Amino acid sequence: xIQKDSxxxxxxxxxxxxxxxxxxxxxxxxxxxxxxxxxxxLPYLLDSKGFxxxxxxxxxxxxxxxxMVNALNEWALLLIGLGLITGAFSKLSSIGAMILxxxxxxxxxxxxxxxxxxxxxxxxxxxxKNLVEMAALAVLLAFPTSHIIGxxxxxxxxxxxxxxxxxx
Amino acid sequence: xxxxxxxxxxxxxxxPESEGRRNALKxxxxxxxxxxxxxxxxxxxxxxxxxxxxxxxxxxxxEHRMIPAQPDGKKIRIGMxxxxxxxxxxxxxxxxxEPSWIDGLIEGAKNDSKDKRYEQFLEQDDLNxxxxxxxxxxxxxxxxxxxxxxxxxxxxxxxxxGKRPTRYRTYKELLAADDIDAVxxxxxxxxxxxxxxxxxxxxKHVYVEKPLSWTVxxxxxxxxxxxxxxxxxxxxxQGRQTDSYIRAKEIIDKGLIGKVSLIEVCTNxxxxxxxxxxxxxxxxxxxxxxxxxxxxxxxxxxxxxxxMTSNNLQRYIGPDPRDRFSLERxxxxxxxWDYSTGLSGDLLTHEYDAINQIFGVGIPHSATSSGxxxxxxxxxxxxxxxxxxxxxxxxxxxxLYSATLASNRPRGKVIMGHDAQMELSNTITLKxxxxxxxxxxxxxKGIIKPNExxxxxxxxxxxxxxxxxxxxxxxAQRGLLYTYVSGKRYDTTHLxxxxxxxxxxxxxxxxxNIDAAFQEAMTAHMGTHAYLEGRTMYWDKEKEEIVKG
Numbered sequence: 039x040i041q042k043d044s045x046x047x048x049x050x051x052x053x054x055x056x057x058x059x060x061x062x063x064x065x066x067x068x069x070x071x072x073x074x075x076x077x078x079x080l081p082y083l084l085d086s087k088g089f090x091x092x093x094x095x096x097x098x099x100x101x102x103x104x105x106m107v108n109a110l111n112e113w114a115l116l117l118i119g120l121g122l123i124t125g126a127f128s129k130l131s132s133i134g135a136m137i138l139x140x141x142x143x144x145x146x147x148x149x150x151x152x153x154x155x156x157x158x159x160x161x162x163x164x165x166x167k168n169l170v171e172m173a174a175l176a177v178l179l180a181f182p183t184s185h186i187i188g189x190x191x192x193x194x195x196x197x198x199x200x201x202x203x204x205x206x
Numbered sequence: 207x208x209x210x211x212x213x214x215x216x217x218x219x220x221x222p223e224s225e226g227r228r229n230a231l232k233x234x235x236x237x238x239x240x241x242x243x244x245x246x247x248x249x250x251x252x253x254x255x256x257x258x259x260x261x262x263x264x265x266x267x268x269e270h271r272m273i274p275a276q277p278d279g280k281k282i283r284i285g286m287x288x289x290x291x292x293x294x295x296x297x298x299x300x301x302x303x304e305p306s307w308i309d310g311l312i313e314g315a316k317n318d319s320k321d322k323r324y325e326q327f328l329e330q331d332d333l334n335x336x337x338x339x340x341x342x343x344x345x346x347x348x349x350x351x352x353x354x355x356x357x358x359x360x361x362x363x364x365x366x367x368g369k370r371p372t373r374y375r376t377y378k379e380l381l382a383a384d385d386i387d388a389v390x391x392x393x394x395x396x397x398x399x400x401x402x403x404x405x406x407x408x409x410k411h412v413y414v415e416k417p418l419s420w421t422v423x424x425x426x427x428x429x430x431x432x433x434x435x436x437x438x439x440x441x442x443x444q445g446r447q448t449d450s451y452i453r454a455k456e457i458i459d460k461g462l463i464g465k466v467s468l469i470e471v472c473t474n475x476x477x478x479x480x481x482x483x484x485x486x487x488x489x490x491x492x493x494x495x496x497x498x499x500x501x502x503x504x505x506x507x508x509x510x511x512x513x514m515t516s517n518n519l520q521r522y523i524g525p526d527p528r529d530r531f532s533l534e535r536x537x538x539x540x541x542x543w544d545y546s547t548g549l550s551g552d553l554l555t556h557e558y559d560a561i562n563q564i565f566g567v568g569i570p571h572s573a574t575s576s577g578x579x580x581x582x583x584x585x586x587x588x589x590x591x592x593x594x595x596x597x598x599x600x601x602x603x604x605x606l607y608s609a610t611l612a613s614n615r616p617r618g619k620v621i622m623g624h625d626a627q628m629e630l631s632n633t634i635t636l637k638x639x640x641x642x643x644x645x646x647x648x649x650x651k652g653i654i655k656p657n658e659x660x661x662x663x664x665x666x667x668x669x670x671x672x673x674x675x676x677x678x679x680x681x682a683q684r685g686l687l688y689t690y691v692s693g694k695r696y697d698t699t700h701l702x703x704x705x706x707x708x709x710x711x712x713x714x715x716x717x718x719n720i721d722a723a724f725q726e727a728m729t730a731h732m733g734t735h736a737y738l739e740g741r742t743m744y745w746d747k748e749k750e751e752i753v754k755g
Contacts, residue, residue: 058239069247095320123239191233 045186053183056174057122063171064135065119071112078108086145087152094145114138122178125188130205132179136172143168182206257653264661266456272701279711285339285386285410287377287401289351291484292415293342293392296442297354299699300390301333304354309362328360330700333707338385341374343496344536346489348373376499377401381408388412388438388710390703395552396420396510396545399428400503406435411710413703415442416559417551418727421509422752425727432720440706440716441723443559447701449665450634454621455564457628457663463636464625464644466565466603471557472617473549473609481582481590481611482540482552486533497531502545510544519738522587534585541586548588549577550730550737554607558596558729560619560630561605562722569728569745570596570605572755575737581612594733607733634663728752 045053071077079098086094097107114134121131146154148162160167184190190206200206286297294304311324337355342348351373358368374380377397381389381404388411391401399419402412412432418441419425432439445451457463475481501507507528514523522543526532539545540552561567577592590611597604608617621628625642629635638645640656648654702718709716718726732743732752742755 054236058236062239062243065243066247069243073247073251092319099320099322120240123236123243125236187232187235189233191229 045181045183049181050183050186053178053181054187057125057128057178057183060135060171060174060178061119061122061124061131063119064115065123068112068114068116068119071108072116077112078104079111080104080108083107083145085154087154088144088147088149090144111138125184125190126193127200127205128182128184128188128190129179132175136175139168139172139175143172260661263460263462266453273705273708273712273714275708276711279334279708282335282707282710283338283385283387284335285341285380285383285389286337286351286355287341287380287389287391288393288397288415289340289342289347289354290392293347293351293390294354295699296390296392296413296415296703297337297351298327299697300335300337300703301330301360302337302354302357303327303360304350305357305361305363305365308357308360308365312362330697331704333704335707337371339372339374339380339383341377341380343375343499344487344490345494346487348375375496378404381405381410386410388707391415392442394500394539394545395547396502396506399424400506402439403428403431406431406437406439409435409437411438411706413440413442413706416726417547417555417730418723419731420545420547420551421506421513422728422731423509424506425724425731426750429720429724438706438710438713438716439720439723440702440709441718441720441726442699442702443556443718443722443726444698444702445556445560446563446717447696447698447705448560448632450630450632450663451560451563453663453665454628454630454634457634457636458564458621458623461644462626463621463623463628464639464642466621466623468622469561469603469605470617470620470622471554471561471605471607472619473553473557473607473611474614474617475611476614478582482538482586483582483584484537486537490533490536492531495531495536497529497536500536501528514543517739522738525585525587541582541584541588543587546588547730548734548737549590549592549609549611550575550594550733553609554592554594554733555726555730557607557619558605559718559722559726562725562729563717564621565601565603567598567601567603567605569725569747570732571599572597572742572744573729573732573736574742575733577609577737581610589737592733592737594736596729596733632665634661635659636661 083094083098097103115138118131118135118138121127122135143166146152146166148164148166150163184206185194194201194206284300286293289297294307297303298307308324308327311321311327314321315324340348340351340355342351352370353367355371356367356369357365359366361367372383374383377393380386389401389405391398391405391412391414393401393415395417397420398414398417399421402414402418403424405412419428458466511523514520524542524544526535528544535542535545540548546552573594573596575592575594577589579586579589580591582590592607592609594607595604596607619630621630624639625644626636626638629637637659638649638654638656640649642649642656645654645656645660649656654660706716708714728745732745735752735754736743739754744753744755745751746753
């Protein structure tokens with residue numbers, strides 16, 4: 039087992055780059071939606087397939103619920119992205135990111151025979167880019183870097199409680 | 207495994223000051239990435255705005271403008287005449303559904319949580335009306351109408367019902383009733399004008415299904431009576447309430463598709479129901495159907511027969527004698543000129559009225575038709591394939607109507623402008639013409655690609671003044687957003703009836719008033735006469751007469 043505090047430069051660089059890239063992706067996805075007042079996940083939810091489709095379509099059927107889902111999704115994406123980029127609350131951010139990705143995957147699983155209105159770029163069977171990104175986040179969880187390069191380095195000293203709550 | 211230590215370990219022994227600096231550097235090392243992200247987003251937004259903006263010309267007013275309901279408006283007492291397929295739909299749109307139909311919706315919702323039809327029906331606004339009288343000449347329909355009108359709580363067969371309305375055997379008795387303010391007429395075509403006129407004379411406001419008339423002479427008469435009596439009249443072209451038509455008018459009025467020279471409108475259906483081969487209902491017999499009333503008003507029949515015989519068109523009359531009872535003719539009356547106005551009156555009128563709503567074209571200068579009974583050779587006299595060309599020389603424009611009841615090829619309304627073409631349905635898609643002058647600049651810059659959609663209008667999504675994104679297009683083409691976006695979706699027929707009721711309460715003119723109805727009927731008659739007589743029909747504007755070519 040690698041000691042968390044003893045990465046080689048190459049290891050640390052690679053891990054931080056991975057964290058930044060995923061963070062960038064999340065933050066931009068969030069920003070695009072926040073900056074577009076017309077954006078809604080409604081058609082995406084209605085197009086859901088697979089065994090969870092009833093649940094996702096149900097979210098879309100209630101306008102109040104829909105507004106909440108949209109806001110949650112937009113701001114969660116942005117905050118998670120910022121968290122990963124700056125290395126703040128990285129454990130919480132990574133887990134949050136994985137939960138979001140799990141929702142995206144479950145709403146649009148790449149099952150055999152599933153057809154979606156919005157075609158995906160690329161070809162997928164069972165494993166899609168959401169799952170790949172999820173696996174990459176699992177790697178970030180297992181090999182944390184924010185306490186070396188990131189705001190967590192400061193936060194864990196300033197607010198020890200956060201460490202205790204395993205938020206970083 | 208890890209040999210090189212990258213963390214600050216005790217070996218890094220360079221004093222607290224430099225350690226603090228190193229600490230701060232490492233803590234904040236990735237912050238500049240935020241700057242890069244911010245700069246990138248700024249550049250991207252700026253680019254998108256420039257590349258996608260269609261400018262202020264594509265900013266429009268708000269969505270559909272409903273006449274605001276009058277607070278404490280008075281309750282209107284309705285008489286319902288005709289409770290066949292369309293009559294049932296109209297009653298539902300007015301808030302009254304057959305309990306058996308609701309049973310189906312409840313069952314549907316039980317089996318499929320996504321089936322929201324019952325929920326939507328319950329949410330449909332209450333129009334503050336009471337159905338006090340119903341009339342149908344078929345007992346089964348008459349009883350069903352009475353039951354439906356009493357279903358005021360919108361419940362299924364086991365539900366609680368309100369007061370049963372009076373069921374009248376003849377429309378004349380219904381029109382004589384004191385407790386009726388307004389009537390909804392959904393009878394076969396050959397009765398429309400006669401009933402509308404008598405209702406108006408009895409002081410009842412009228413909502414009548416399209417087309418306005420069956421014969422040409424009655425068209426003048428009904429217009430005169432409606433105007434003289436001053437009742438509030440609405441013809442049943444619910445397309446008047448379609449959001450996309452209202453927006454289409456705005457787009458065209460602003461000149462955003464350039465000068466329009468050709469409009470193509472179509473009907474495509476491909477099943478027996480669409481071809482008017484409706485089911486024969488159980489319980490129908492000479493004992494339960496008042497055939498004498500079905501035959502039609504004598505004066506009208508004379509006008510019809512006179513036209514046919516004076517033009518040597520006897521082959522289109524019948525073939526059954528009018529007084530012979532026939533279930534086919536009763537339920538599938540649209541198939542015979544004896545009661546029907548054919549494709550012209552039933553379906554062309556919807557298309558024409560939409561174009562008249564958007565362009566205000568009025569009655570065309572001429573009409574030329576061709577077609578035949580090519581697929582449904584079931585003894586019908588009305589064609590199942592029909593092409594009619596209407597000329598509007600004072601608008602420098604042709605409208606081509608093309609219909610078949612035996613192919614489902616989707617052909618929407620296409621409005622061909624010099625600068626762009628508009629595909630119009632519940633949504634709008636604009637594609638720029640490669641030779642466009644007003645979009646030349648944007649085409650040259652690569653902002654607009656000719657013949658590809660650059661603007662789509664989806665009701666519920668207002669203020670789209672940018673090039674359509676692929677996502678929007680996918681959903682627009684599948685009509686998904688239309689169904690759900692602004693939260694509540696209104697049925698256009700509901701809105702059309704509601705507009706009529708509000709006009710009654712406020713003394714206003716509805717959108718498909720008697721003038722629009724007159725234009726609709728004359729246009730349809732010109733197309734029909736052109737088909738029957740095999741020659742072009744012209745409209746004499748001064749004399750208001752159809753003239754043979």
